Amino acid sequence: MIRSKWVGPSIIIFLVLLSLPSFIPRFYTYILALICVTSLLAMSLNLVVGHGGLFQFHHGVFYGVGAYTVALMLKKTSLPMWAGFIAGPIVAAMIGLIIGWLCVRLSRLYFGMLQISLGSLIWVIVFRWYSFTGGDDGIFGVPMPSLLSSLKNSYYFILIILAICLILMYMILKSPFGSTLQAIRDNPQRCEAIGINVRRHQLIAIVIATFFAGIAGVLFVALERSVFTDLLFWTLSLEIFIMCLLGGWFTFAGPILGAAIMVALRTFVGIFTEYWTLILGIMLILIIFFLPEGVMGFFQKLFKPGTKDAAERGKG
């Protein structure tokens, strides 16, 4: 299993988060839950962006597909509820397989462009197919199991699933597959020359990442009980991308930090001005200039001087 100096602190953070809802107002519990869901989404994207070096420009689609799948199944079928919860990530991963299979044939920017096109296609289908998806009205009042009836319970559920997913992601990144994926990010050409089928590995990484994005989508429904087409819109994909950059895309937990910053900014600065993105823009500019490896990357550099300027070297 996992042996790392982070085990202790992680357990403490987990326990603190678990006990928080008893002390803080309902609104903050909701914001924390939202941060957890968004963190999982950003972490899933970072598997392929930060660790895989892929231009996964439209990751939001898989989040939306996961959310819509569970919402539609709970609302429109009489199948047991757990089936919907499981179907979400599976359908997201299947869409990930199809889109990924097409995209890995192309390199870098072309990969990203094709993914935006294919993702937008799915968005249009969801947006236009009123009779099935509710179009831009979305789906409201998704029934939930009684276990998730209160906000507190939903929060516990989300937190526990997030913790399990983070452990799984950590294991994947520390596995031979994780090492190979990072090697592909650094130098795909060399990987081919040492006997690695680069496209196959990239496709597996995409399927894994979209599976986790699907889980995040399911958690979103568990929290909000509703879905809307913005979940699949490209601006959301851009936001998740920014979260990874903001937090530090060469670190494991950076995207969590990025997600927390984004959600907090939108919520708390959003109260004072609807132009909260202006603050975000200024922060991003500062970070790109002064912390090119993100907030988490900056702290890692402080404590581990050996990892200095990894981004610089990567360009060589």
Added chain:
Amino acid sequence: MLQVEAVNKSFEDFMAVSGANLTVGKGEIVAVIGPNGAGKTTLFNLITGALKRDRGKIIFKGEDISELPPYEICKKGISRSYQIVNIFPRLTVFKNVQVAVLSQQRKSRKLFQPAKNMVVSETKDILESVGLLDKAHGVAGALSHGDQKILEIAIALGNEPELLILDEPTAGMSPEETSATMELIKRLAQMRGLTILFCEHDMDIVFSIAESIMVMHQGRTLIQGRPEDVRKNSFVQEAYLGIE
């Protein structure tokens, strides 16, 4: 072991390789020489599958490999190093080699086992044999140029090749590093029973270590033979050995 027959490759209008022939026997050390732009690197790229040839045959151990992708060719037993350093700069030196060993042992797709306990002794053996073991836990991008060139070879060894192709293994090295590297290559060839195909600009090195030399000029093979025969060739004398 390796047979290159009348291979052609053009980039748009430019014939990079036209009519290259090469024979590499098992256990041999073969050098390819020729001026810049003669097509040596292109020839190596064709053999390893990084480029596809237009015409001709590339036969390795009795099998035509000219249509295979690079990762399949690697699995047949050919691995290579590059003229310009081509490593994984953000990974540690250890991981650079480990990734190759994992690939060789078909373990690259294991998802939930910790990699740090896998193929450790194999990886350390390779690092020790090239003399990089004490730098194993540093980041590869931080190594000196000479060490990065050695790491190039170490990564290639991770695949347990039968045929090792070295594209100017000593490019950019100091004279001391160069002779140390050539000693290392000779020693590795003996220790591991490797067949080696390399190209190099330094004629002293080539004639001291190679058992067979192939001369390329403007994409063509002029001659391939034993060093003493190649030395007698009038074109080679004029172009490389400075004998009028």
